[in-house]
Amino acid sequence: MTKQIGVLTAGGDSPGLNAAIRGVGKTADGCYGMRVIGFRDGFRGLAENRTQPLGSDVLSGILTLGGTILGTSRDKPHKMIIGGKTHDMTDAIIENYQAHHLDVLVCLGGGGTQKNALHLKQQGLNIITLPKTIDNDVAHTDVTFGFDTALGIATESIDRLHSTAHSHHRIIVVEIMGHRAGWLALGAGIAGGADVILLPELPYDVNIVAEAICNRVRRGKKFSIVAVAEGALPKELAAQRAAAQRLQEHATTKKTKKQAQSEWDQLEQQHRNHALQLAIHLEKLTGLEARVTILGYLQRGGTPSAADRLLATRLGSACARLIHQGVYGVMVAAHGDQAEPVLLEEVAGHRRRVPLDHPWIETARQVGTSLGDERIG
Numbered sequence: 426m427t428k429q430i431g432v433l434t435a436g437g438d439s440p441g442l443n444a445a446i447r448g449v450g451k452t453a454d455g456c457y458g459m460r461v462i463g464f465r466d467g468f469r470g471l472a473e474n475r476t477q478p479l480g481s482d483v484l485s486g487i488l489t490l491g492g493t494i495l496g497t498s499r500d501k502p503h504k505m506i507i508g509g510k511t512h513d514m515t516d517a518i519i520e521n522y523q524a525h526h527l528d529v530l531v532c533l534g535g536g537g538t539q540k541n542a543l544h545l546k547q548q549g550l551n552i553i554t555l556p557k558t559i560d561n562d563v564a565h566t567d568v569t570f571g572f573d574t575a576l577g578i579a580t581e582s583i584d585r586l587h588s589t590a591h592s593h594h595r596i597i598v599v600e601i602m603g604h605r606a607g608w609l610a611l612g613a614g615i616a617g618g619a620d621v622i623l624l625p626e627l628p629y630d631v632n633i634v635a636e637a638i639c640n641r642v643r644r645g646k647k648f649s650i651v652a653v654a655e656g657a658l659p660k661e662l663a664a665q666r667a668a669a670q671r672l673q674e675h676a677t678t679k680k681t682k683k684q685a686q687s688e689w690d691q692l693e694q695q696h697r698n699h700a701l702q703l704a705i706h707l708e709k710l711t712g713l714e715a716r717v718t719i720l721g722y723l724q725r726g727g728t729p730s731a732a733d734r735l736l737a738t739r740l741g742s743a744c745a746r747l748i749h750q751g752v753y754g755v756m757v758a759a760h761g762d763q764a765e766p767v768l769l770e771e772v773a774g775h776r777r778r779v780p781l782d783h784p785w786i787e788t789a790r791q792v793g794t795s796l797g798d799e800r801i802g
């Protein structure tokens with residue numbers, strides 16, 4: 426019997442999504458004669474039954490396109506805001522899955538999508554996922570598609586910031602995405618030769634950062650590039666956040682839960698504009714002029730790199746192969762040159778952060794980059 430596949434993209438968009446949709450669709454149709462249908466705007470489109478055909482005419486010419494031709498959203502099946510109220514749309518999703526006689530739903534997304542996919546698996550749907558995100562923080566895959574492109578953009582940006590920082594003898598604080606993981610900041614910081622790299626995994630001491638910059642000035646380098654991950658925290662804030670997290674974990678009554686949430690929200694609020702606060706602080710401590718550049722969504726936009734096209738295509742194609750074999754309830758992970766299924770239960774809820782003994786961290790230290798945690802030079 427001809428298999429019927431549904432495809433959706435969820436979470437933040439990422440370069441390589443269209444390459445992956447094409448990889449799934451072309452292999453499913455061309456090699457196995459399956460029918461493929463798309464759902465618009467992530468889980469919301471599936472709940473609202475908004476579809477898009479994914480025939481060969483649609484799949485042709487999308488390999489190099491950024492974004493996602495299906496549209497995306499951060500909506501969760503069980504917590505969807507409709508008319509200002511939160512609704513559990515799981516039943517509507519199951520109904521639409523059945524109405525389209527789907528054999529499987531393919532969900533392309535990052536950490537949040539893996540959790541939502543597991544939720545649907547637990548409701549009895551056949552689900553298979555692909556790991557997408559510029560943050561590279563999905564567990565049990567070597568890498569996610571989108572990361573390589575964003576890494577290239579962030580690295581080129583640091584390259585460009587060097588000449589202006591150098592000309593004006595300034596500190597430039599460049600904020601790099603990555604949510605609560607430091608892969609992008611660390612990778613681009615090393616590749617772009619940042620003088621300081623600040624990561625969420627390694628709370629920093631602003632005095633140590635200032636000292637590293639002043640040491641450079643003493644060596645005749647009157648400019649510095651500070652690559653700061655958007656999730657990086659000064660050590661004081663990191664300690665407060667850890668305490669707030671403990672409070673949340675131990676809150677049992679409605680009142681204590683509310684208190685813990687409000688404490689957490691306050692800390693989140695405090696962390697907004699942290700790149701700017703860091704620059705102001707460094708100006709005071711070093712006497713140098715500082716500027717801020719937030720790379721933001723530039724890192725997610727535009728044409729995917731060759732490496733991301735290749736990764737997305739081979740994972741997409743492997744996904745169709747696994748569907749043909751009847752393998753469901755898994756994420757298709759990149760393990761070296763292989764694409765292998767990993768159970769969704771092992772992936773969902775497990776963010777892959779930079780381990781403190783990772784070789785990139787050692788490399789950064791060995792070339793004299795300050796990570797803001799220990800005094801050097």
Ligand code: F6P
Nearest residue numbers: 437535558559560602603604725
């Ligand atoms: O997950 C990708 C990402 O770009 C993160 O790096 C960033 O923290 C987040 O998405 C931004 O989310 P949004 O698109 O919802 O503003």
